[in-house]
Amino acid sequence: MHTMWKGAISFGMVNIPIRMFAATEEKDIHFKTLHQPCHTPIRYQRHCPTCERPVPPEELIKGYEFQPGQYVLIHDEEIKNLSPERNKNIEIMDFVHLQEIDPIYFVKSYYLSPQETGGKAYALLRTAMEQTGKIAIAKVILRNKSSLAALRVYRNILVMETILYPDEVRPVEQVPGVPQQENLQEKELQLAVQLVEQLTTPFEPEKYIDDYRHALLELIEKKRDGIDVQAPPPAAAAGQVIDLMEALKASLESAGNAGKKKRGKESGKRRKEKEPAVTH
Secondary structure: OOOOOOEEEEEEOEEEEEEEEOOOOOOOOOOEEEEOOOOEEEEOOOOOOOOOOOOHHHHHHEEEEOOOOOEEOOHHHHHHHHOOOOOOOOEEEEEEEEHEEEEEEHHEEEEEOOOOOHHHHHHHHHHHHHHHHOOEEEEEEOOOOOEEEEEEOOOEEEEEEEEEOHHHHHHHHHHHOOOOOOOOHHHHHHHHHHHHOOOOOOHHHHHHOOHHHHHHHHHHHHOOOOOOOOOOOOOOOOOOOOHHHHHHHHHHHHHHHHHHHHHHHHHHHHHHHHHHOOOO
């Protein structure tokens, strides 16, 4: 695993030397745009439509559009002077309970491990957070940008989550068409709660698969091997259900049948595991 950042966790007067690693990786499939006749990747050129010519790098400058067609010009040196001082500290400011932070604030996860001299202090902070059930709120500078972060314990390791500032989360009041109160029937609510309970299982991330990515990879492999790929038949259109009660009842019946099949498979698997091995 590649070390992407080295620094220290600042915990009161204690500094804990750490290394940072990306905890997640993108699995999206990326395509290049090609010129169809020769299959050459297309290059895009910076072009000024006013001067009608290509623009070299030395003639580029940043601009902030404050009104349509009007810009404040900003030089790279001016931005550099405003950038936060480059330090290598994750500065802990507060401790809170994880449930106080809605997941909408979380952005990206990073694993933190101690450097050679930071093992004991790292373990001390981790254990203190485990015993108190708290997470740390900190500030850190990544890629010349000051970020808010949360430090928490995950499977015996410290994880840093970059989180959004409050003004980066749009108010829910701006979302149109959300019903405030509806005249719900008690029977409808009972069936909805029953359906939720029936579909409730322990969270097992391994069982969730990116079907689209798998299908796309299969398509790429088949075309690479020269296999003619036919479009699948369109899926049958789902019937339009108008009666909410009937929709809930049908959902409960479907969930019940799926549960019976799953329990049957698990029971058969357990029986096979208990059967004694046959020797000859």
